[in-house]
Amino acid sequence: MFGGLLAAIAAAAVILTGGGVNDAQAGSVIVGVDLDSTGNTATSVGTIENTADNVALNTPFRADITVQGVPAPGLFGVGIEILFDPAIVSVTGPPFAPASLAGQVLQYSSGTPSPFGAVVPGAGSLRVDSVDIGIDPPETGDGIVFFFDIECIATGVSTIELIDNATDGGVHAGIQNTLGVFSVSSEIEGVVGCEVPATVPATATPTDPPTATTPAATTPAATTPAATTPAATTPAATTPAATTPAATTPAATTAAPTGTAGAGTGTPAATATPGGLPNTGGASSSSGISSLLLISAIGAALVLTAGGSLVAARSARKE
Helix, strand or coil, rough: HHHHHHHHHHCCCCCCCCCCCCCEEEEEEEEEEEEECCCCCCCCCCCCCEEEEEEEECEEEEEEEEEEEEEEEEEEEEEEEEEEECCCEEEEEECHHHHCCCCCCCCHHHCCCCCEEEEEEEECCCEEEECCCCCCCCEEEEEEEEEEEEEECCCCEEEEEEEEECCCCCCCCCEEECCCEEEEEEEEEEEEHHHHHCCCCCCCCCCCCCCCCCCCCCCCCCCCCCCCCCCCCCCCCCCCCCCCCCCCCCCCCCCCCCCCCCCCCCCCCCCCCCCCCCHHHHHHHHHHHHHHHHHHHHHHHHHHHHHHHEEEEEEEEHH
């Protein structure tokens, strides 16, 4: 019996001092801060109310830290640091003694518990370490793992946060088994509004640096030129203009008057009237007309000359 008790104490010492056991075990649990303890017991959890609005000053009320879904190998204990704003609220825990926790928290809810741990107040924090070093099998399921009192001491808002920097819970409450801590799948933290509505103070959310992106290669879509059919063109019909040759009328030719015979009075010779000039089928040339007139004049002169000589010869014979 003493050997089992010493082994349990040694295991508790390793967990409480963070002796290198830091692997989250298989399975996960849900942890919450419930500001209304109605419906909660050591082995059951009611509706989680994690906000309290318009709480009057100097009126303490109870808050529970609950756990849901503890799997095998079961709950060995808890290591939790409760953080709050000490200018707005005061947080106090029950004196750590078997009478105060036995039968009221999950880790001390079955068998004959052997509580071991401490509650340590700090500036804006309250640390609780609670394990069962008895030989009974560890508990599983749902229930309360710790409870404490909150009192508003000034107007304002304070968050109630849970961390564990001692037994490897890290940013969450340390829900322990005999080999380490369970992973926490969800943690519901509290907000208390003292004489004002409970609103979560805005906090800056860190953003991841932009990730360089490589543009995806794009293949230009193949384009097929549209077939074009040349428009049929019909040549316009052209009708040659009708040309009517201009009618040409030959100029009338008047014979030159005949010369007189000798120096006396002669009878003018008969005027020869040439026939109409032949039509060559085109317009009459002025040079052609001049040539014809010249020829006609020369012929007339020869006739007159010959006629005069003949008359003179006849007169001489008569004399």
